[in-house]
């Protein structure tokens with residue numbers, strides 16, 4: 001019989017605990033390994049999408065190109081967790097947040113080395129690829145300068 | 146098209162750990178509603194079962210309950226919008242009756258959350274958000290709502306004390322509700338004392354006292370056509386308006402962090418259908434899964450201008466004697482929040498209020514009441530307007 005088909009399950013590396021393994025945008029994880037956080041742009045209508053998507057709901061096309069989440073975004077809001085859901089206790093304490101880049105927003109974590117007293121809503125931050133203690137990958141928001 | 150009425154309401158006592166199975170739990174709410182409406186099982190033409198999945202092991206619970214409650218061979222099915230599942234169930238029941246497909250429909254909400262640990266439960270609720278792009282960061286409901294609280298405080302100057310006042314109000318009425326899981330009074334001093342459990346941090350700026358707790362519970366609402374409602378009930382309560390909306394699951398897709406767009410939109414629809422304005426609401430039940438959620442509800446429902454919700458609670462306008470009494474049954478904060486049962490419990494409270502049967506928490510002679518029930522983190526919004 002034929003050889004077992006290789007499964008592209010790269011997405012299982014995303015986050016402290018990943019809840020999905022197979023997706024059409026698995027290249028996102030390979031970019032994270034290379035230190036880049038990428039979104040997708042629809043080549044038909046130009047819409048910028050983060051998180052990246054394989055399909056554009058505006059023009060129903062699936063012609064996407066990758067763009068790098070670069071420059072800075074404004075901190076819209078955040079919360080510091082003192083209690084974690086199952087599977088995340090080792091990461092405590094950590095802060096989840098939203099950054100606004102204008103054309104799109106990014107949901108993620110604030111880097112653990114940012115002192116809480118320096119976090120202010122509206123501050124400019126950048127999104128960077130990050131390796132977690134358990135060797136999984138995610139991205140975090142860092143202070144500028 | 147005739148009117149659609151509510152002729153029976155019931156709920157189990159909400160408890161931390163129910164000493165029975167889910168079918169036995171659902172029986173409790175059903176029995177109270179059936180006795181309230183004075184019906185027999187053959188009067189029920191269809192049932193709608195509402196809950197959020199994965200708290201217990203039963204798949205397709207509708208069939209199990211139809212058997213246990215004696216509702217075979219009538220049709221039954223399952224609907225889900227997380228914490229607003231039973232408001233969605235009510236909307237479906239309304240549609241089934243208004244379309245003429247069925248005359249009497251039972252909406253059965255339930256949740257038995259105690260079968261799993263609190264951390265597992267936080268993980269389940271967290272997976273009600275975007276599992277591909279948010280959950281891998283370690284998200285949970287209190288943290289999401291805390292992000293709204295943070296933005297609301299920064300934008301409008303709402304304070305932790307304002308939020309604590311909402312919890313104190315909930316405690317005031319929770320003490321009077323024998324169906325509530327948490328019947329202790331809460332004081333501002335508890336929040337001010339860092340040693341007190343109420344003040345313990347969960348997800349900044351929300352503290353333990355800002356969060357509702359898991360519970361086991363069931364609820365039942367029996368909906369009927371105008372003709373049947375008048376035949377079966379001396380005091381039918383009419384469904385005057387229904388609104389529902391959705392937004393992006395991922396917070397990255399949202400523009401507003403000081404309020405819930407789904408609540409604004411659902412309220413607009415419900416007010417328009419009922420032909421009323423927010424001023425005409427005499428009593429309301431809002432989805433206070435967190436204190437900040439009630440604060441935003443004041444504003445999103447039009448009881449206060451954006452940013453002015455804090456003035457309502459500071460002036461005690463949402464107490465029983467105030468301008469717009471809100472959650473005078475103790476709300477989710479005191480009753481506990483058995484996800485799929487919550488909407489039905491809110492509807493029950495308003496129905497009892499409009500009938501004048503609310504006992505110690507009766508608001509003076511209300512004619513129009515409102516239920517605001519939110520699923521997920523402002524993901525699904527449901528607003529229902531009821532009248533005598």
Ligand SMILES: [Zn+2]
Nearest residue numbers: 042045056059
């Ligand atoms: Zn497009």
